[in-house]
Amino acid sequence: MLTPAIPTPFPLAWGFSTKQDDPWPPSLRRLHQIHGTVIQEASEELQEGDGLWTMKPRYRIGVRTADCVPILLAGQIEALPWVAALHAGWRSAVGGNGTGDAPGILRVCVEQFRDQGGDPSNLAWALGPSIQKCHFEVGEEVIQAAEKDPAWEAGLRCAGQRGRPHLDLQGFLRSQALALGLAAAKDGSVNLCTVCEPDLLWSLRRDDWGDHQWGWIEIL
Numbered sequence: 001m002l003t004p005a006i007p008t009p010f011p012l013a014w015g016f017s018t019k020q021d022d023p024w025p026p027s028l029r030r031l032h033q034i035h036g037t038v039i040q041e042a043s044e045e046l047q048e049g050d051g052l053w054t055m056k057p058r059y060r061i062g063v064r065t066a067d068c069v070p071i072l073l074a075g076q077i078e079a080l081p082w083v084a085a086l087h088a089g090w091r092s093a094v095g096g097n098g099t100g101d102a103p104g105i106l107r108v109c110v111e112q113f114r115d116q117g118g119d120p121s122n123l124a125w126a127l128g129p130s131i132q133k134c135h136f137e138v139g140e141e142v143i144q145a146a147e148k149d150p151a152w153e154a155g156l157r158c159a160g161q162r163g164r165p166h167l168d169l170q171g172f173l174r175s176q177a178l179a180l181g182l183a184a185a186k187d188g189s190v191n192l193c194t195v196c197e198p199d200l201l202w203s204l205r206r207d208d209w210g211d212h213q214w215g216w217i218e219i220l
């Protein structure tokens with residue numbers, strides 16, 4: 001497990017599994033993931049969506065990724081613990097089913113947290129291992145969709161060796177997080193590239209899809 005190296009606001013188990021971990025962490029509530037922006041309150045049902053949240057102690061929730069970005073968040077609503085796990089590939093990160101015409105999944109999540117009475121500046125958060133700008137070649141339409149986000153910065157588009165752009169997807173999500181009021185000091189991200197780490201991580205883009213990583217979180 002790769003564990004975010006930051007203090008947590010309450011006792012918490014969280015982190016990102018690797019090839020060295022059990023491919024199916026026990027007692028994990030998960031989703032049928034569809035690269036969208038729907039976030040569900042966790043239950044025993046297998047729901048459709050790309051984000052789960054819960055305020056229940058000892059109720060482990062997680063998302064499955066290979067190159068997409070797993071995002072874990074932990075905060076408090078009226079002094080009670082709240083946690084969420086999101087699955088953010090580029091379609092979910094830009095929102096609007098990949099068009100950028102609606103808020104992305106991190107924006108949706110933090111707005112819901114705020115609407116429930118949470119303060120985003122108190123969230124501990126971590127982006128997990130994912131395809132990084134060194135390897136994430138995309139089409140121009142992906143960049144154009146991401147550019148619609150108010151937190152977009154020109155430096156998130158990088159030059160690729162083959163003439164096609166590369167997207168800094170983690171950087172894009174971090175830029176959104178900071179714009180949403182999350183604190184840089186509470187960022188426990190693990191900045192590893194799934195393509196660059198074949199011994200440690202699964203990667204769809206590297207055609208190494210025997211299994212997958214889990215990003216999971218549990219209030220203790």
Ligand SMILES: [Zn+2]
Nearest residue numbers: 134135193196
């Ligand atoms: Zn890489």
